[in-house]
Amino acid sequence: MASTLYDKLWQRHVIEEQAGETPLLYVDRHLIHEVTSPQAFANLRFHNRPLRRPERTIATMDHNISTRSIDINAAGEGAANQLRTLEKNCKEFGIKLFGMGHKNQGIVHVMGPELGLTLPGTVIVCGDSHTATHGAFGALAFGIGTSEVEHVFATQTLRQTKAKTMKIEVKGKVAPGISAKDIILAIIGKTGSAGATGYVVEYCGEAIEALSMEERMTVCNMSIEFGAKAGLIAPDQTTFNYLEGREYAPQGDVWQQAVEDWKTLKTDDGAVFDHVLTLEGKDIKAQVTWGTTPGQVIEVDAVVPSPDDFTDPVEKDSCAKALAYMGLEAGTKITDIEVNNVFIGSCTNSRIEDLRAAASIVESYAAQGKKCSDKVTAIVVPGSYQVKEQAEKEGLDSIFTRAGFEWRLPGCSMCLGMNDDRLKPGDRCASTSNRNFEGRQGRGSRTHLVSPEMAAAAAIEGRFVDLSE
Amino acid sequence: MEKFTTHTGLVVPLDAANVDTDQIIPKQFLQKTERVGFGQHLFHDWRYLDDEGHQANPEFILNYPQYQGASILLARENFGCGSSREHAPWAIQEYGFKVVIAPSFADIFYGNCINIGIVPVRLPEEQINQLFDTARDAGLTLTVDLINNTITNGELTFSFELDNFHQYCLEQGIDSVGWTLNKLDKIQSYEDKLPAWQ
Structure with a gap:
């Protein structure tokens, strides 16, 4: 029978499909970081269970590290405690860790692929919802909760219902x-x-x-x-x-x-x-989100929608709530929305090509003598030390810094603001990250998801720009 | 994990769709290395007016006097979307919720609930609307029965479905890691056949 790619990946990894039980799937690669692993290690220890295949697990530090310093203490006491706990756990259970300042350190979903840890035909999991990134290689990759992290540690498998x-x-x-x-x-x-x-x-x-x-x-x-x-x-x-x-x-x-x-x-x-x-x-045209879920998105040459544009009562209500939170009025042109912050980074858009794309926009403005708007704070956070090194070799860092952008150290940074890269209430940010949820980049902050090109242009113009014009 | 057979409790109707796990437990509370201490921060940015959590927001439904002591959370579609953080169901559980009822859940959140013993109940939109109407107008107390897979307040009775194994795990309070560790021979023989590159 003709199979889909998913069927093939599933078939290769099913260990057991027993009536009355959720199928058991083998996990080839387990990626971990400091935030969603400590409780899983603690439970292993509590039950006195070994970690079955330490060589199949790789750890990095990314979520709450500082982007200004490689000092483990630089992002506060809570973060330092989690980072030290990861160090201790990796040592005790024999897991390879790319810690602070290591040449392979980076956002888990940037680091895995660039090191060749992500391979086609494998099952890859991580206690992070953006694990789907690795699917770009034809790997079945998905995010899991901490109880599942523990399950993988102990058994190198997961129970999964077929999608x-x-x-x-x-x-x-x-x-x-x-x-x-x-x-x-x-x-x-x-x-x-x-x-x-x-x-x-x-x-x-x-x-x-x-x-x-x-x-x-x-x-x-x-x-x-x-x-x-x-x-x-x-x-x-x-x-x-x-x-x-x-x-x-x-x-x-x-x-x-x-x-x-x-x-x-x-x-x-x-x-x-x-x-x-x-x-x-x-x-397909250039896109900008206007609301508080990624589905609330529209073309850059359009206007902010009104609750009246929706027939479904739940969507209508969601639109009204989103406009109130975002401080936007229906009918406003997207290109009239002004921003005071720009974030270029995250596991979505912090790879070398993303930085090249953003830098090329910055360069074309620089040729006209234009720099970052005085009203805008713009940061560029490469996804990993390898990306950072390559970008610096190509001189991208100086293109950014000459134009008034800050060039930071790798990490998840302002995508979720677990470190000190956080927006203030009312700040409006053009962000290359993946979530525009309420408070995602800081309580009361307003996030618009865009491409690296759009973010770079917004930093200079202080508003969204239709680059096709 | 505690066994779940039946539970009777007060329902709090949270009338919002796409409630993401960033709302359930914001990032500033994710720096713990233990599983406890999250309940007090549940829905923090909606529940409190200040960053410290001293000033309750009187307009947020969890703070209404009539919903104090609620143990069943009623919500709209796509509940628990976004981040995979298990801290979200930990916070929900520690606050005192045993059951979450919604028309749909995000996949990772749903699995996390099952793994820690919260019962996620999916019901059709129309029945959800009925529950919202009743819970808003007067206090709604429901009994969630995992033996018969029903929820009822005496007048309304709705059935719901759970995957067989999920149901078994919840009813028996199964340690799923221990369950799988009984299959190590099968896992080992699978591993023995893996190609060199894998």
Whole structure:
């Protein structure tokens, strides 16, 4: 029978499917960080259970570290305690840790792929909802809770119910200047914030195949923002080229065998999906969120919607609440919305290509003698030390700093504001991150999700800009 | 994990869709390394006017006098979306909720509830609307019965479904790690067959 990519990944990893029990799935790679792991380690210790496969777990520090200093104490006592606890736990249970200032340290979903820890055909989990990022390589990757982290520690498996399948095809080409972020925001705008709950999504079509690995990661990263269990893109030559020679990727004959195997990881002709959504690449425009869920998104050349634009009473009510929180009036042109903060970073958009894209906008403004607006505080936070090093080699850091942006150390930073990179009440931020929830970047702060290009332009103009004009 | 058979308690109707886990437990409270101490911060930014949590927001429904002691949370669609933080169901449980009723839940949150013994009840929109109407107008006390899979207040009775194994785990208070550790031989023989690259 014709199978989807998800069916194939599932089939390869099922250890046991017993009547009356949730199927047991093998986990190839477990990524951990300081925030969602301590209670799982504590329970292992409490039950006196060993960590079954320490070599399959990799740890990094990312969520609450300072972006100004590599001192473990720099982001406060609570953060330091969690970071030290991670150090202690990794030592005790024999786990490799990329700690403060290590050359491989970075946001967990930037670090894994760039080291070749993320491989096609594997199951990858992490106590973080943006684990879907790794699906860009044709890995079944999803976020888990701390009880599940403990389950993986003890057994190297998880109990999972099989999801439904959704195909999202983006046909043809997107217009020049349209980024992967615009593609995924446009998809979420179509499905709504829960449109894929219960589904694993496979992205395909010409516009998706044309994306680089960095761009594919941006797309898959935000799968959770419309409820998907995971997002997948079938591995192809772009994937293999990206992975070959990376530190933890297979080498030599084993690499060859792996590639041969990975080439079979695609949806068969005639395979049936539970749901299909099709978009035309040429119709996708630059996107800006206006509300407090990622589904509340609109084209940059449009106006802020009104509750009257919605028929569903729940959506109507959500729109009214979002406008009140965001301090926006229906009918305002998106390009008239002024921002006083810009954040370029996060597991969605902090990779080298994202920084190049933002820097190229900054450079084109610099050629006209323009810099960051006086009213705007703008920070650039690379996703990892490898990204930082590469960017500095290319001189991107000086492009940013000359224009008035701050160039920071890697970490999750203002995406969730667990460290001191937080907005004040009423601040309005153009952010390349993934969530515009109330208070996400600081209590009372207002977040607009955009692409790196849009964020860079907003920093200079002090408002959103339609770059296609 | 505690066993769950039936529970009778007061319902608090939280009339909001897409309640994300950042609202349930904001980031500033995620720096603990224990599982306890989250209940007092549940819905912090909605529940308190100040950052310290000294000044209750009288307009937030959890602070209404008539809903004190509530143990069943009624909400709208896509409850628990966003971050995978298990701190969210920990906070809900520690506050005193045993059951959350909504038309739909985000997947990770739903699984986290099952794993710590909170019963997530999915009901059709229409029944949810009925419950909201009743809970708003007068106090609504419901009995959630995991033997018959019903919720009832005597007049209204609705049935709900749970996955067989989830139901078993909740009823028996199963330690799911211990359960899987009984299958180590199967896991080992799976691992023995893995290709070199994997």
